[in-house]
Amino acid sequence: MSWLLPLQTWGGELDVAYSSDIAIIFIAVFAVSMIVIGILAGRYQSNEEDYFAGGRRSGLLVIALSIFASIQSGWGIIGFSGQSYTLGFEFIAFLSVLNGAAIFFAYWMLGRKMRTLGAYKDAITMPDAMYYRFGEDDNVRLLGSISVFLGCVGYLAAQYGALGLIGALVLPVGFLESLVLGLIVVGFYTAVGGILAALWSDAIQAVIMVLGGVLTAYYMYTGNGGIDNTISTLQSDAPQYFNFTSLGEAGSLPLGFILLFVLLCVTAPGLPQATTKFYMVRRTAILKWGAAISAIAYLMTSLYWWTGPVMRAAVLQGQFGGEIPNPDTTLPLAMVEYAPPVVTALVLTAIIAAIMSTSNAFLNIGASAVVHDTLQEYMGYDLSDKQQVRYSRITTVAILAGAAVLAGSFPGLVFVLGAAGWAIFAAVLFPAVAVAYNWKGATKEGVLWGGSIGLIATIILAYAAEYFGLSFPLGMDLLAGQLGNLIGFIVFFVVSYFTSTAEYDDLEDEEIRAIIDMGRVKGAIPGPTPQEGHNTTVTDGGEESQSAD
Numbered sequence: 406m407s408w409l410l411p412l413q414t415w416g417g418e419l420d421v422a423y424s425s426d427i428a429i430i431f432i433a434v435f436a437v438s439m440i441v442i443g444i445l446a447g448r449y450q451s452n453e454e455d456y457f458a459g460g461r462r463s464g465l466l467v468i469a470l471s472i473f474a475s476i477q478s479g480w481g482i483i484g485f486s487g488q489s490y491t492l493g494f495e496f497i498a499f500l501s502v503l504n505g506a507a508i509f510f511a512y513w514m515l516g517r518k519m520r521t522l523g524a525y526k527d528a529i530t531m532p533d534a535m536y537y538r539f540g541e542d543d544n545v546r547l548l549g550s551i552s553v554f555l556g557c558v559g560y561l562a563a564q565y566g567a568l569g570l571i572g573a574l575v576l577p578v579g580f581l582e583s584l585v586l587g588l589i590v591v592g593f594y595t596a597v598g599g600i601l602a603a604l605w606s607d608a609i610q611a612v613i614m615v616l617g618g619v620l621t622a623y624y625m626y627t628g629n630g631g632i633d634n635t636i637s638t639l640q641s642d643a644p645q646y647f648n649f650t651s652l653g654e655a656g657s658l659p660l661g662f663i664l665l666f667v668l669l670c671v672t673a674p675g676l677p678q679a680t681t682k683f684y685m686v687r688r689t690a691i692l693k694w695g696a697a698i699s700a701i702a703y704l705m706t707s708l709y710w711w712t713g714p715v716m717r718a719a720v721l722q723g724q725f726g727g728e729i730p731n732p733d734t735t736l737p738l739a740m741v742e743y744a745p746p747v748v749t750a751l752v753l754t755a756i757i758a759a760i761m762s763t764s765n766a767f768l769n770i771g772a773s774a775v776v777h778d779t780l781q782e783y784m785g786y787d788l789s790d791k792q793q794v795r796y797s798r799i800t801t802v803a804i805l806a807g808a809a810v811l812a813g814s815f816p817g818l819v820f821v822l823g824a825a826g827w828a829i830f831a832a833v834l835f836p837a838v839a840v841a842y843n844w845k846g847a848t849k850e851g852v853l854w855g856g857s858i859g860l861i862a863t864i865i866l867a868y869a870a871e872y873f874g875l876s877f878p879l880g881m882d883l884l885a886g887q888l889g890n891l892i893g894f895i896v897f898f899v900v901s902y903f904t905s906t907a908e909y910d911d912l913e914d915e916e917i918r919a920i921i922d923m924g925r926v927k928g929a930i931p932g933p934t935p936q937e938g939h940n941t942t943v944t945d946g947g948e949e950s951q952s953a954d
Contacts, residue, residue, distance in 0.1 A: 425746055425749065425750055427746050427747055427750040428575045428746075428749065428750035428753050429576065432575060432753070435613075435757065435758065436590045439590060439591070440590060467608050468686050469694070469695035469699045469702075470607055470612075470699075471607035471608065471611070472678075472679045473698070473702040474611040474702075475607060475763050475766035476678070476763075477614060478564055478567075478760060478763035479564040479565075479567030480819055482567070482614075482756050483567040483819050484563065484567070484821075485707075485709075485820065486709050486712050486713055486736040487731070487733045487736075487819065487820060488820050489710040489712070490717055490732050492658055493643075494714065495648060495658055496658060497711065497713065499658070500710065501704060503667065504670060505704050506670065507671070507673035508700040509700055510670075510671070510673055510674060511674040511676070512692055512693075513696070513926070514674045514843060515674050515842065516683050516695070517689050517925055517926065518842050518843075518925070519534065519680055519683035519842075520683050522917075523684035523685075525916050526916070528684060529684055529773065530553070530677075530770070530777055531553060531834050531838055532550045532553065532774065532782075533777075533778070534842070535549040535837045535841075535852070536549075536782070537914065538837070538838070538841050538842060538847075538907070538921075539849040539852060540849065540907040540911070540914075541914075542849055544853060545837065545849060545852055546782060546783055547779070548833055548837075548856050548857065549774075549834065549837060550774040550778035551774075551833075551860070552832060552834060552856070553677055553771060553773075553774035553778075553830070553834070554771055554774045556829035556834075557767045557826075558826075559829050560767055560823060560827060561768070561805070561812075562809075562811035562812040562826065563812070563819050564764050564808075565760075565808055566815065567756065568583070568587040568757065568760045568761075569581065569587070569812065569813075570733060571583075572584065572586060574753065581813060584809060584813065587757070587760070588805055588809055591760075591761045607765075607766070609758075610758035610761065613755045613758045614702075614706050615706060616755070618706040618708035618709050618755070619705065620744070621711075621739075621740065622708035624740075624743055624744040625711055625712050625715045625739060626715070628743030628744070629742075629743060634718070635715050635718040639714060639717065639718050658880065659879040659881075660879050661878060661881040662883060662884060665887040665891075666884060666887075668887045668890060668891060669824065669828075669884060672827075672835040672890065675831040675834040675836075675839055676827065676831075676834075677830060677834060680834075680838065681773075706759075712735055712739040713735055736756070737753065740752050768801045768804055768805060769797075771800070772798075772800040772801045773797070775800045776793060776796045777793075781793075815871065820883060821871060821882075821883055824883065824884050824886055825863075825867035827886070828863045828890050829860065829863055829867070829886065832860045833893075836852060836859075836894060842920065842921055843925075845910070845921060846908055848900070848901045848905060848908045850904040851897045851902075854897070855894065855895075855896040855897025855900060855901075856897065858892065859889060859890055859892060859893015859894065859896065860889075861889075862889035863887075863889030864886075864889070866885040866886055867885055867886030869885075870882050909921060
């Protein structure tokens with residue numbers, strides 16, 4: 406049976422003749438598997454440490470694959486493939502190198518410090534890290550929780566835009582219906598299973614994503630006459646596709662885009678879906694290997710982006726009516742056209758896996774910002790273990806609904822929507838955690854002023870261009886939120902330079918000062934500290950032991 410699907414995109418409707426029982430079966434089996442994982446993981450959710458930190462007992466492979474899977478997303482696969490179609494080989498090479506380096510940078514800058522902080526302070530969120538770093542100031546915590554909550558809604562919206570697009574392609578329903586079905590699945594297993602369900606499912610989703618990337622690259626460069634035909638077509642009809650000047654009119658990428666994309670990658674340690682997983686590592690020594698695993702897996706999924714040149718060559722040859730209606734359809738249309746049905750089904754499932762792996766991480770993080778950081782720590786509500794888990798599940802569903810509304814109403818590309826969510830996180834969390842735990846001069850005033858101004862500027866610039874038709878020079882439209890980050894970072898450094906509250910010399914907490922001092926790869930780790938219910942010792946080799954009080 407075949408039908409003509411109305412495929413909702415960010416620019417209107419696209420009629421796509423596609424029918425695949427295999428794809429429906431693949432996605433149905435995947436969805437059921439995720440639900441089962443959520444139910445099994447839910448049995449281990451007895452308190453907020455289990456729900457948000459997985460009991461701090463996760464091993465190397467699970468954490469490394471989970472960090473990769475939560476970074477690579479529907480934004481990264483759908484949105485970046487669309488931009489590779491538009492911008493060319495320079496974008497692909499530039500993106501692959503910088504994103505791979507960004508993962509190493511996040512591990513190097515925060516991995517060891519955050520694991521140690523979790524062991525000695527029972528920290529489970531990024532606002533926790535901010536709170537302890539700046540003299541246990543509640544206003545700093547509140548700013549962090551606001552940033553996390555808003556960033557989660559924005560970043561999740563990019564995932565759900567891609568989810569609705571792929572679901573509408575595979576299922577006999579439209580964008581909104583497929584979006585609702587996908588949200589029911591991811592909302593259920595995340596709300597029930599907490600971060601443990603995210604960790605277990607991420608490992609499975611990561612394998613599917615990597616396999617899908619390899620298969621995509623193979624069939625793209627054996628289809629449409631092979632790689633030689635693709636290159637020769639582009640050389641003759643679109644030579645700008647091979648430009649590597651990076652300076653604007655003579656090249657495929659304007660200078661402003663380049664600079665802001667570098668800033669986006671540098672601020673990767675400000676992404677809570679990766680950084681909070683450092684709290685969950687069983688041993689600090691495994692982090693050096695985890696960085697390599699996460700980065701290699703990410704580079705394997707960058708193979709999806711090479712559909713861009715193939716589709717550009719096909720359009721130049723007159724296929725697809727001489728143009729595809731929207732860049733976000735680059736990858737799914739390429740698979741439908743050039744790959745066998747079973748491979749197309751697997752790749753579409755891999756895209757949904759990428760969306761859900763990122764989604765469950767952000768839903769969990771957003772819930773922790775509301776329940777742990779705001780209700781319990783800032784407002785002082787004394788919640789029982791059962792209430793912590795119950796309220797976390799309710800908040801998870803509420804965040805999911807808010808992100809779905811934004812996904813259905815945002816007028817721009819998936820790439821722009823994802824970059825906006827990233828920028829909201831980075832505006833506060835990068836200076837207040839990544840920089841502050843590596844720079845003794847960071848102050849409370851610097852974080853409050855720089856973070857607040859940066860957050861407001863980021864939200865205005867990230868969404869104004871799309872909703873109000875504003876434009877920016879030098880290709881900055883796609884990454885306008887990162888321009889807001891830059892404004893906030895300048896304020897943070899300037900204010901920190903002229904103030905002193907909660908800078909290193911002003912801190913009374915010797916353990917926090919020791920964590921700031923500790924090496925990023927090796928070196929002294931603070932001595933054992935009594936914790937509630939157990940004593941924890943983390944050695945330089947990363948071993949952790951616990952004994953009941």
